[in-house]
Amino acid sequence: xxxxxxxxxxxxxVKPSYFVATALLGKILAEANLSIVYGGGSMGLxxxxxxxxxxxxxxxxxxxxxxxxxxxxxxTNLTELILVDSMHERKEKMAMMADAVVALPGGCGTxxxxxxxxxxKRLGIFTKPIIIVNLEGxxxxxxxxxxxxxxxxxxxxxxxxxxxxxxNPEDVLNAIQFSTNWDENARSFAAL
Numbered sequence: 006x007x008x009x010x011x012x013x014x015x016x017x018x019v020k021p022s023y024f025v026a027t028a029l030l031g032k033i034l035a036e037a038n039l040s041i042v043y044g045g046g047s048m049g050l051x052x053x054x055x056x057x058x059x060x061x062x063x064x065x066x067x068x069x070x071x072x073x074x075x076x077x078x079x080x081t082n083l084t085e086l087i088l089v090d091s092m093h094e095r096k097e098k099m100a101m102m103a104d105a106v107v108a109l110p111g112g113c114g115t116x117x118x119x120x121x122x123x124x125x126k127r128l129g130i131f132t133k134p135i136i137i138v139n140l141e142g143x144x145x146x147x148x149x150x151x152x153x154x155x156x157x158x159x160x161x162x163x164x165x166x167x168x169x170x171x172x173n174p175e176d177v178l179n180a181i182q183f184s185t186n187w188d189e190n191a192r193s194f195a196a197l
Contacts, residue, residue, distance in 0.1 A: 006181065008040045008066075010103035012118045013050040014111035015078070023050060023110055026140050028057035030109065030174035035063025037178060040084075042102045044095065045069030047080040050109055055080045068098045096121060105134040105181045110143040123151075126167045127160070129192040134184035135168040136177055144170070161194055 011034075013027060027050045034041055035058045044051055045067025058065040064084040071088050073079060079086060089095045100106065100122055108119045125131035137144050148170060154160050166185040171177060 006039065006104045008042055008102055008104050009034055009181075010099045010106045011041055011043045011054055011109065012106065012111060012115045013043070013054055013109035014115055015044070015046045015049040015051050016112060017049045017052075019049065019110065020141070023140060023143075024053050026138070026174050027053045027109055030054065030107070030138070030177060031057030031063065031065075032061040033174055033178065034058065035061035038063075040064040040066060042066045042068060042099050044099070044114075045073070045079050045083070045086055047078065050111070052080060054109075055083060059084075066102070068095050068102075070095055100125065100131055103133060105136065105184075106131075107136045107138060107177055107181075108144075109138050110140055116147065119147075123167055126187060127164060127191060127195050129187075129189040129195070132187045132189060132191070134181045136180045136184070137168055137170045138174060138177060139170050139172055158197060161197060163194060 031054045041058055043054055046052060055065050066085045067080055067083045068087045068089060069079050070092055089098055096118055106122050108115060122131050122135060126135060155162060155165055169180040169184050171180045
């Protein structure tokens, strides 16, 4: 385990408690000597993640489309900034660099990233742990929807094991360590 991909919001208007939890996650991962790959932004939870990781002496790599740099959305003090041509390339690069994915609260971009990596896991494209940090119940409705998809046979019972849900950043490393093993054979039972 070397690199953790973190999905999170760029909004600066979210609850202060989300900033506190994001800063704690950055510190925890840095102190565990794990690198972070994220979307490269400087604002909101993204900026807090980068700043807290750097303050704790950690390594953080941003992956961001060039057009976002043109409007100066990128963080300028990262360990490394990787420029890509599209949002699709960004998501693929981040996931392929990661030994695990962690999702913090976020808007449609974060939700889309999370659902895509879950889809890739179902198909055996991405086989590593996916941890949803359900701060203050933020992801309750999404988790309910994912479970409903299983209950109504859009996914198999085994697919509930594709993600782990924790409530606090302090629980992330343990959830990664004890997540269900997954491999490319998952595509053999992807279809119903």
